[in-house]
Amino acid sequence: MAKILSLDIGASSIKSGLVDITGIISEEKRTIIKEESYSGFIDAVKSIMVDLSEKPAGIVAALPGGYDIENDEIFAPNLNILNGKHIKKDLEDIFNIKVMAENDANLAAYGEYVFGDKKSVKNMVFCTLGSGFGGGLILNGKLLQSHISLFEIGHISIDLHGRQCGCGRCGCLDEYCSTGGLKEIYKNITGNDITPVQLGELASTGDTNALKAFDQYGRLLAGAFANIAALFCPEKIKFGGGLSELAVYYTSAMEEEFNKIIFPAYKGRVKIESSVLKNQAGMAGGAALFFGL
Numbered sequence: 001m002a003k004i005l006s007l008d009i010g011a012s013s014i015k016s017g018l019v020d021i022t023g024i025i026s027e028e029k030r031t032i033i034k035e036e037s038y039s040g041f042i043d044a045v046k047s048i049m050v051d052l053s054e055k056p057a058g059i060v061a062a063l064p065g066g067y068d069i070e071n072d073e074i075f076a077p078n079l080n081i082l083n084g085k086h087i088k089k090d091l092e093d094i095f096n097i098k099v100m101a102e103n104d105a106n107l108a109a110y111g112e113y114v115f116g117d118k119k120s121v122k123n124m125v126f127c128t129l130g131s132g133f134g135g136g137l138i139l140n141g142k143l144l145q146s147h148i149s150l151f152e153i154g155h156i157s158i159d160l161h162g163r164q165c166g167c168g169r170c171g172c173l174d175e176y177c178s179t180g181g182l183k184e185i186y187k188n189i190t191g192n193d194i195t196p197v198q199l200g201e202l203a204s205t206g207d208t209n210a211l212k213a214f215d216q217y218g219r220l221l222a223g224a225f226a227n228i229a230a231l232f233c234p235e236k237i238k239f240g241g242g243l244s245e246l247a248v249y250y251t252s253a254m255e256e257e258f259n260k261i262i263f264p265a266y267k268g269r270v271k272i273e274s275s276v277l278k279n280q281a282g283m284a285g286g287a288a289l290f291f292g293l
Contacts, residue, residue: 005056006286007045008104008279009064011079011131014041015279016048018056019287023115025280027052038081042090049095058098060286061087062107063149064132069101070147077166078132100290103149104128104282108275109136110143111285112238114293116276121235125228126281127153129243133177133224137232143289153228154178173224179243181220186213196246203249211249218250222257229270230263240275247274 065076109126162171202210
């Protein structure tokens with residue numbers, strides 16, 4: 001059975017795996033980008049390819065930013081080593097196999113839909129909660145695509161005079177509903193810096209400030225989801241990414257706030273659920289895109 005190499009590219013590492021047409025992932029691993037440069041990224045991909053037990057039918061790269069499909073150009077304000085690069089041409093020249101690329105949240109949305117929700121819904125939004133806030137839209141059973149990556153919901157502004165985003169705009173959801181946003185909430189409450197994992201550990205002990213931070217985060221997230229619902233009224237809004245692992249601490253506040261502020265005509269029509277595929281959604285989406293599922 002043919003398999004593709006799926007690359008889920010992060011700030012300092014690449015998560016990779018061979019994925020077949022059924023979405024089964026094998027040889028999954030994480031490779032550190034040792035040198036913070038484009039050549040360092042290419043070297044990391046080469047090391048991944050060398051270690052594979054079989055040659056893949058192609059490569060699909062999940063990119064942390066926008067991608068101009070027509071001109072093969074990446075816009076990655078949060079990952080400068082890829083910004084402006086031509087990843088499709090470069091990888092095809094090196095490995096002599098077909099390469100495709102798409103925004104990571106779009107691929108996560110497609111993977112979650114094809115291998116999870118395809119039989120139950122036709123319209124779905126998937127949001128990634130991690131170092132940024134991304135999203136992908138499934139509309140009438142198809143991933144919304146064009147000549148450039150679409151659905152950059154992380155760059156919808158909720159405060160035109162708010163914190164400046166890496167994209168250059170102010171008040172982007174990327175700055176408020178990401179790991180950095182959660183950390184900032186806790187810092188505003190206590191004056192202390194903390195990682196999301198540490199915050200989760202504190203919350204598990206019943207720490208008042210940690211629980212307050214998660215409550216505020218959940219209500220911010222509800223606002224983002226309510227805005228998305230107002231635009232598309234999807235049957236489901238699903239969320240994944242690193243912060244979804246801490247959902248137990250903010251889901252209650254998120255759902256309570258969402259039900260209060262959703263556009264009244266859409267109340268009861270939009271379900272919010274955490275991802276089934278978790279952090280494998282993007283890699284599975286690479287296979288769904290490559291095989292045209």
